[in-house]
Amino acid sequence: MSDHEHEHLSEAAQAELERLAECLGQLHDPATGLELDELDAEIEVGFEGDTVLVGLTLGYPCASQRDDWEARVREACLPTLKGGPLGEAHLQFELFSEITQTPAADVPEPLRGVKNIVAVASGKGGVGKSTTAVNLALALAAEGASVGLLDADIYGPSLPTMLGTEAVRPEVKEQKFFLPVPAQGLKTMSLGYLMTEETPAVWRGPMASGALNQILTQTLWCDDGDELDYLIVDMPPGTGDIQLTLAQKATLAGAVIVTTPQDLALKDAIKGVEMFRKVSVPVLGIVENMALHTCSNCGHTEAIFGSGGGERIAAGYETRLLGQLPLALSIREDTDGGKPSVVADPDGEIAGHYREIARRAAAQIWLEAGDDSPEIEVV
Numbered sequence: 001m002s003d004h005e006h007e008h009l010s011e012a013a014q015a016e017l018e019r020l021a022e023c024l025g026q027l028h029d030p031a032t033g034l035e036l037d038e039l040d041a042e043i044e045v046g047f048e049g050d051t052v053l054v055g056l057t058l059g060y061p062c063a064s065q066r067d068d069w070e071a072r073v074r075e076a077c078l079p080t081l082k083g084g085p086l087g088e089a090h091l092q093f094e095l096f097s098e099i100t101q102t103p104a105a106d107v108p109e110p111l112r113g114v115k116n117i118v119a120v121a122s123g124k125g126g127v128g129k130s131t132t133a134v135n136l137a138l139a140l141a142a143e144g145a146s147v148g149l150l151d152a153d154i155y156g157p158s159l160p161t162m163l164g165t166e167a168v169r170p171e172v173k174e175q176k177f178f179l180p181v182p183a184q185g186l187k188t189m190s191l192g193y194l195m196t197e198e199t200p201a202v203w204r205g206p207m208a209s210g211a212l213n214q215i216l217t218q219t220l221w222c223d224d225g226d227e228l229d230y231l232i233v234d235m236p237p238g239t240g241d242i243q244l245t246l247a248q249k250a251t252l253a254g255a256v257i258v259t260t261p262q263d264l265a266l267k268d269a270i271k272g273v274e275m276f277r278k279v280s281v282p283v284l285g286i287v288e289n290m291a292l293h294t295c296s297n298c299g300h301t302e303a304i305f306g307s308g309g310g311e312r313i314a315a316g317y318e319t320r321l322l323g324q325l326p327l328a329l330s331i332r333e334d335t336d337g338g339k340p341s342v343v344a345d346p347d348g349e350i351a352g353h354y355r356e357i358a359r360r361a362a363a364q365i366w367l368e369a370g371d372d373s374p375e376i377e378v379v
């Protein structure tokens with residue numbers, strides 16, 4: 001709004017906008033469970049013509065939440081406006097995302113432009129870590145972020161199968177760098193792209209971490225000049241030296257730990273949490289996979305592996321349960337068929353779970369980075 005218009009806005013109207021901003025600050029952000037006031041969110045309130053303009057900027061991608069936010073904003077604003085000096089005004093709402101960057105020193109050239117590196121890890125194999133990583137990456141992209149996915153699972157790189165890119169080989173630049181392979185809206189890189197029939201599928205320790213190191217530091221993620229909001233790294237399963245090296249090599253924004261509800265997997269998940277803590281990587285939360293089983297005959301849902309495990313670890317280890325995925329045939333069929341659930345059925349319930357997990361994990365990165373002082377601007 002121009003200064004000129006400002007002058008014409010009565011003091012009463014100005015005070016009304018300020019009241020509105022205050023009232024918006026108390027809105028609850030579902031991804032963090034906090035009020036906007038407690039977050040580094042930006043709330044802009046203005047008046048132009050006959051319209052009250054409300055802008056909200058959050059630090060995580062949330063395109064699918066626009067309508068929900070608009071409904072929440074309307075519900076909060078309309079009673080405040082009613083009968084006041086701006087009572088006849090229309091309300092226009094806009095939602096923005098501004099993804100912060102994890103500060104890092106000595107970033108190797110290929111990782112420059114990558115704002116946040118997120119490890120998806122599990123204490124043991126077979127819990128659905130890769131399925132979670134690929135769906136998480138696709139869900140972040142569906143929410144509006146630019147996303148890369150690095151399959152660092154040297155023991156069984158599954159990304160090419162999950163994204164239907166088996167026959168693809170990455171381009172090589174200046175005989176030194178790999179260019180990521182575009183797939184389903186993501187920039188992807190996998191050791192699977194580099195393995196030939198002669199390459200051993202099971203690598204030994206030093207060879208494995210060498211390959212991993214190479215793929216991490218030789219993939220030019222932002223060669224096109226665009227930034228990547230998130231690089232999701234599908235880690236090798238376990239909590240040994242390889243995982244530790246990787247966690248130390250790049251400055252990680254955080255780690256997501258995938259577990260199943262069985263006791264053993266949970267004990268392994270705790271090891272994962274402890275490993276990241278040891279190297280000062282924030283644990284963004286826990287994803288409990290195969291948590292519930294829905295009987296395909298009668299539709300009855302049951303926690304066949306026991307319930308509440310992920311929640312218990314999250315509480316005991318001061319982290320959060322980001323979400324739970326059911327044991328669902330469709331998840332397996334989608335991923336094994338080269339179209340993960342977030343893409344295969346974008347409006348389905350499963351995709352909804354993954355998107356919610358993605359928003360919560362990304363919001364947690366924002367929380368870790370933020371100084372928690374809200375910016376409220378009345379223009």
Ligand SMILES: Nc1ncnc2c1ncn2[C@@H]1O[C@H](COP(=O)(O)OP(=O)(O)OP(=O)(O)O)[C@@H](O)[C@H]1O
Pocket residue numbers: 122124125126127128129130131132153156158237289290325326327328329331332333335336
């Ligand atoms: N929630 C689920 N419901 C049904 N099947 C699932 C679910 N999550 C994963 N799967 C299936 O389980 C198998 C193992 O999953 P995935 O490869 O993601 O596990 P992983 O932990 O990455 O394994 P590894 O450690 O071997 O890499 C796959 O066939 C996958 O499709």
